Amino acid sequence: MVQAATKPVIGVIGGSGVYEIEALTNKRWQRVESGFGEPSDDFLFGQFEDIEMVFLPRHGRGHRIPPSEINYRANIDALKRAGVTEIISVSACGSFEEKLSPGTFVIVDQFIDQTIARHKSFFGSGLVAHVSMARPVCSRLGDALENAARNLGIPVSRGGTYLAMEGPQFSSLAESELYRSWGCQVIGMTNMPEAKLAREAEICYGAVAMVTDYDCWHSDHEAVEVSAILQVLMQNADGARELVKAVAPILGKRMTSCSAGCHHALDNALITAPDARDPALVQKLKAVAGRVL
Structure with missing residues (x-):
């Protein structure tokens, strides 16, 4: 496991x-085991220039896994085991x-x-910990991604609150208007609990939310065809790959x-006294919390 102060290893969750x-x-696709179950897919290991990088398709290749069934703990634990910093x-x-029209990239700084x-x-139970999420990314x-x-x-x-909903259904109009009244900027289904787990694993986390549509609050939303949304999605994906290539040498x-x-x-x-900690859970958290255990 790579220590945080050594040469960075950039992880990308797509x-x-x-x-x-x-x-x-x-490049090589390789399985990384986790004590928290199966990650979404094998990891793609490789280099960009002289930067070590690890890529994970969040939904699996072919988009097999819906948001609620993603094993977020296994994904983050395995990324930590792979040396990602x-x-x-x-x-x-x-x-x-x-x-924030379709095609806009929002560098998120808060979540609900x-x-x-x-x-x-x-x-x-057996090892209790409380981390701060006041500044969740x-x-x-964020600076590097924006630049x-x-x-x-x-x-x-730059900046914005991401409302993480359960899904897989999209919002009702009433929900959409409620979230707007809360001052949220974007809505998605996957950044939570991903950001919380990255914080617990002591991995820096930067979130790029790529706008594809206006949810259902916008008066023109129903006039937008699925084909148009898919076209924006593909354009955003191309931009995301270019962004990753541009930001990796900076990081x-x-x-x-x-x-x-x-x-x-x-x-x-860590709150639990050392002599009260569950040895099995301590062993399970060897990658995530090994620095303090």
Whole structure:
């Protein structure tokens, strides 16, 4: 397992439409085992320039797994075991604001978690821990993603609240209007509990939400054909791959632990006394929390 202060290993979790990164060299698909079950798919290991990268298709190749059935704990645990130190998450989303039109990339900085059927923590009975989610994403990654997107000419908005819904159905109109009244910018189904688990695993997490539509609140929404949404999805996927290639060399320059503190998120987080900890759970958390255990 790569320590946080060593050379970065960039992990990419690809959402709808992003199932591979073609630009990698020395590519190999390889299974990574996890004590939390099966990850979504094999991992694609490779290099971009001199940067080590690991790619995971969130829904599996061929988009086999719906949002509620993704094993988020296995995905993050396995990425940690693979040596990943920073994660770039890319996912499709709906927009709650007119200005965030289809094709816009939103660099998310906050979440409201409305999911109800997912395991949201690595910790539990026998080893209790509480991490801060006040700033749920890595600001350093956010800066790099924003700058890279602007340099590429991708329409980008920095900052925004992502409403994570359970799905797989989309929102009702009443729900859509409620979330807009809460001040949310985008809606999706996959960034929670992914961001929470990345924080517990002390991995930097940056979220790029790629707008495909206006959810169902917009007066023109019903006039938009599925084919148009799919076209935007594919264009977004192309932009996401270019963004990953542009940002990887920037993130690869990190020489010390994350300046935003992500690599030390478990400092003072463990509550259970050492002599009261469940040995089996401690062993299971060897990758996620080994630094503090």
